[in-house]
Amino acid sequence: MTAGARIPVRLVIGLAVAIALDTGLQLVWKTGIAELPDTTSPWELLVAVARNPIFILVALFMGAQLVNWLKVLDHADLSYAKPFTSLSYVTVCVLSVLLLGERIAPLQIVGIVVVVAGVWCVSQTRRASLGAEAEPE
Amino acid sequence: MSPTAFGVLLVVVSTMVEGFGQTFLKKSSLDLDRRRQWILVGVAILIVEIVLYSAALRFLAVSTAFPITSLSFVMVTLLSRWLLGEEIAPLRWAGVGLILVGTSLIVAQA
Numbered sequence: 086m087t088a089g090a091r092i093p094v095r096l097v098i099g100l101a102v103a104i105a106l107d108t109g110l111q112l113v114w115k116t117g118i119a120e121l122p123d124t125t126s127p128w129e130l131l132v133a134v135a136r137n138p139i140f141i142l143v144a145l146f147m148g149a150q151l152v153n154w155l156k157v158l159d160h161a162d163l164s165y166a167k168p169f170t171s172l173s174y175v176t177v178c179v180l181s182v183l184l185l186g187e188r189i190a191p192l193q194i195v196g197i198v199v200v201v202a203g204v205w206c207v208s209q210t211r212r213a214s215l216g217a218e219a220e221p222e
Numbered sequence: 223m224s225p226t227a228f229g230v231l232l233v234v235v236s237t238m239v240e241g242f243g244q245t246f247l248k249k250s251s252l253d254l255d256r257r258r259q260w261i262l263v264g265v266a267i268l269i270v271e272i273v274l275y276s277a278a279l280r281f282l283a284v285s286t287a288f289p290i291t292s293l294s295f296v297m298v299t300l301l302s303r304w305l306l307g308e309e310i311a312p313l314r315w316a317g318v319g320l321i322l323v324g325t326s327l328i329v330a331q332a
Contacts (some may be wrong), residue, residue, distance in 0.1 A: 135316070163244055163308065168314075184276070203318065203321035206320060210317075214308050214309040215252060
């Protein structure tokens, strides 16, 4: 059951890249949304999105995220890989403090510790039970 | 149904939809003969998720909607078990439970 030590390097890199891309995507998206006009008209919003180059960056992040994520899924169960992406909640929170000067609440620090503990639990389980990557216990 | 309840329902449905989209993406690495089709279906479903979530934000504040999206970790785990037949060890469930609590604490305070 404890397969944590046998995670292949390429999977570790893939998961790290997924978290990095997700973090970048969220920060860029947040910036883009904040620049949108305050309107309820879907057409006006669409035009604003099309005119703002930051959404090209959003699309590029999404494309890169998809390509990398498909590679990750080639080497691990979905229920193994997906929980790791929760670490982007931690990185976004930490970067918001470091880059944007936002304040961090004590409960957020508790949340970060709990998320990391949860990911550690998942990392200790068998990474692949399906397909060619599956290995006997 | 109140607008808030409708918004919450939309977010919950969007997390389920994400679970299905992710399941199809994983299917693409298990059924290589139809890899492209599975990817296309998966991406199409994930686009539906974005539309549903955006619609929910017309009824809910982001600070309410975002914590609910952490349910997607539970949805993905359930659907991986039911649709893909992945083995979910008790320790993995414990990890998903901790992640659900932890991410909610982080975003609820943001």
